[in-house]
Amino acid sequence: MTQATTAYQKPIPLKDLDNAPYWDAADQHQLALQKCDDCQAYSQPPGPTCAKCGSANVRFEQLGDDITATVYSYVVSYRPFLPGFQDELPTIIALGQLDQVPEVKIMGNILKCEEKDLQIGMPIRMTWVDITEDRALPQWIPATN
């Protein structure tokens, strides 16, 4: 792997008071989602309280590392709007609708995917890319890969 010696140029997810459990799980190649104990709604991205009902009774549910989804929507980006993307154009940005929790959609790039093969409804699988020594970024790959 060359990643240890080549500095990662793209933005690294910032952990804050409310989202840290999500990113801590991601660093361990796991998915954790915030869920409300009162109304049972998932909040993605996580926040200080439930975005559906305002309750403070929120906790993180561990969903593990076998995460499958289908492409709900996507954008193919031909220009870089942020540092680090200039060498990997076009960039596919997609919302994956989780098979386990269909009301939750998670944004990621679809890696190892040709633009011509991209379509709404295609099955994808979550993968985690180690971007620094201690950080990992959830991403999507076609489920057939």
Next chain:
Amino acid sequence: MGIIKDRYAIVGVGESERSRKSGTTPLHLALDAAKAAIKDAGLKATDIDGFMNYNEGDSCTSHQLATYLGVRPKYVKDIQGGGASTEMLIADAVALIEAGQLNTVLIYRSMNGSSGTRVGRGYDPDMLQGALAGGSFVIPYGSASPSQWFGMYATRHMHETGITKEHLGHVCLSFYEHAQRNPKAFLHGKPLTMENYLATPDISSPFNIHDSCLELDEGNAIIVTSAEKAQDCTSKPVYIMGMSARQCHPHAHYWNDIDQVASDYVAEELYENAGVTPDDIDVASIYDCFSWVVMRQLEAYGFAKRGEVGDFVAEGNLKMGGKLPTNTAGGMLSEGYTHGMNNAIEIVRQLRHDYEGTDRQVEDCKIGICTGWAGPDIAGAMILRN
């Protein structure tokens, strides 16, 4: 909410020069726009006792503008905002006049949107992660431009409703056609054909440069007062029939929830307040930061049924002579871009019949709609009449 129907009016509109490189400051542009609007209304600057502006940290303050117009007003207000802020500040002005605090309010948007601060560019990525709701869940994936955010909505909506790239092209072609009749439109003299449109590569799918609004240096101003005071103005008043604004997205972070837009909720209350239906609207200004945003609003505001919006625009209904002549000065795609205020100015001019006797006038138009879109999550709109 009090009944404000027909009791308030827009009595003055004005703009500065528009260019890619103004060579001057937003304060100068605001002064040019404000003076033009005050002259249009037949007022003196000192008749204005409230000044308001919306900005993204890229403008002058209302206090500065008032100062250099030689006015010491009762009230100045600067809000952070883009699309839909025109409509929301007009509502604020109406409320303050209704409360007896003010008589006449000037609202402006002034920006060096090309030569100065450009929307969505040059920001520190870490700052963006904190500034945007849920920013840490989108910025690391390269999604930092409105073209990418709204494109995500567009791809899904087009998939569900059968809207095609060519349909988006009809929106662009309609507005560019209007710009060819408007000598002040930035893209006057630069007509667009479907062939050219379809041959232009995308920036962020499904949008190419023609689907995206212009970035320009420009100042715009609008003056609002009571129907009573409007009689003292030399301009023909354009009355406010109804207004509505709304924030939506129960999940707060709109990147996760792309099936609804705030305009869906604004429409019902707007028509109820104004006491009209979509069939009564003669002319429209539909917020057009991107072509698809127009399509989605045509559906939300009831001008075409979901699934039929593509045919509606392909039939030429947004053009002069169509069912709903829209963005008749060229819109933000081809006239200029001040987060919607230039579209509001145009609807006022249409309803005053300022273009009478030319091919720019929507014949006999009486009622118009002006919609704002701050994004899928915030919308504001108003219905006006002459």
